[in-house]
Amino acid sequence: MALILGIESSCDETAAALIGSDRAILAHRLAGQEAAHAPFGGVVPEIAARAHSEVLRPLIEGALTDAGVTLADVDAVAATAGPGLIGGVMVGLVTGKALALAASKPFVAVNHLEGHALSPRLTDPDLAFPYLLLLVSGGHCQLLLVEGVNRYTRLATTIDDAAGEAFDKTAKLLGLGYPGGPAVESAAARGDARAIRLPRPLKGSAEPHFSFAGLKSAVARAVEAREHAPDDIAASFQAAVVDCLIDRTARAIRRAAGATALVVAGGVAANQAIRSALQALAAEHGLRFVAPPLWLCTDNAAMIGWAGVERFAAGLTDPLDTPARARWPL
Numbered sequence: 001m002a003l004i005l006g007i008e009s010s011c012d013e014t015a016a017a018l019i020g021s022d023r024a025i026l027a028h029r030l031a032g033q034e035a036a037h038a039p040f041g042g043v044v045p046e047i048a049a050r051a052h053s054e055v056l057r058p059l060i061e062g063a064l065t066d067a068g069v070t071l072a073d074v075d076a077v078a079a080t081a082g083p084g085l086i087g088g089v090m091v092g093l094v095t096g097k098a099l100a101l102a103a104s105k106p107f108v109a110v111n112h113l114e115g116h117a118l119s120p121r122l123t124d125p126d127l128a129f130p131y132l133l134l135l136v137s138g139g140h141c142q143l144l145l146v147e148g149v150n151r152y153t154r155l156a157t158t159i160d161d162a163a164g165e166a167f168d169k170t171a172k173l174l175g176l177g178y179p180g181g182p183a184v185e186s187a188a189a190r191g192d193a194r195a196i197r198l199p200r201p202l203k204g205s206a207e208p209h210f211s212f213a214g215l216k217s218a219v220a221r222a223v224e225a226r227e228h229a230p231d232d233i234a235a236s237f238q239a240a241v242v243d244c245l246i247d248r249t250a251r252a253i254r255r256a257a258g259a260t261a262l263v264v265a266g267g268v269a270a271n272q273a274i275r276s277a278l279q280a281l282a283a284e285h286g287l288r289f290v291a292p293p294l295w296l297c298t299d300n301a302a303m304i305g306w307a308g309v310e311r312f313a314a315g316l317t318d319p320l321d322t323p324a325r326a327r328w329p330l
């Protein structure tokens, strides 16, 4: 059994976890920064980096205490090395490297997207490669064929905004605050999804990609027009996002021969309407549907620790001069 310390700090969540190769989550401590960013209606990179540096060490110490272990018991240290807000990534990466160096442990540099991509395997031991992954978060909207550890084929990405970004912008336009996804989802539950006819960018397109910029502009126009209740706009917006995600995922399923399952991950995967629609799509195509528990969908350190477990088991460790990367496609 290998024990990995995982560290995450790429956006507005600081987290540390101790994960076993037997899938045991020995400890997971997480500190969000919502209150610090809320007055600005979005994540402020400088505030984020500062907050990460203030809370990361106590979080790691707390996680070690929770697990009843010391750094000497850990087999490797894994930290997110990108992509993300560079200041925050550097805080976690430098801390992880320093701990690895001090304790003479191997270091594993984890791509945050790989953390999301492999996270369903932490809670579902039966999920085998290859699987089709819809990765929908605040920064990303991608369809990936996950063929193995370190083996990912990107089938589609967004040509403009990420799905979570569209949720966050819609929330801002509707005055629902930050973070927007959960607020839009609850407003949508009260509204009529057929109230406004909103565009479904790239739906039915021969190309594989996603697009949400046109939908966002249409929401802005609808809000300005003041003809519809905010709940109806939220519901119509969410229905349009669901349609786009389902159409693009269905196209990918037709091209992802051999996939054992349809998997959704990333913060937007917390959305119940999106989960249900994907579940129905998977059933239609005779695929298993796997969605990690909600806490594992949004940013966390358990997924980084688990990616560390998988990479460490595959012999993939990294040198201590591994750079932080703001951009890092899988």
Ligand code: KG4
Pocket (backbone or CB within 6 Å): 011, 136, 137, 138, 139, 140, 163, 164, 165, 167, 168, 179, 180, 181, 182, 185, 266, 267, 268, 269, 270, 271, 272, 297, 298, 299
């Ligand atoms: O994966 P994540 O925690 O961070 C990134 O790596 O981006 O995803 C955060 C995104 C935000 O845009 C947030 O609004 C969205 O996930 N989100 C949701 C829901 N919960 C979080 N979007 C729609 N419905 C939700 N329930």
Ligand code: ZN
Pocket (backbone or CB within 6 Å): 112, 116, 137, 138, 266, 267, 298, 299
């Ligand atoms: Zn994320």
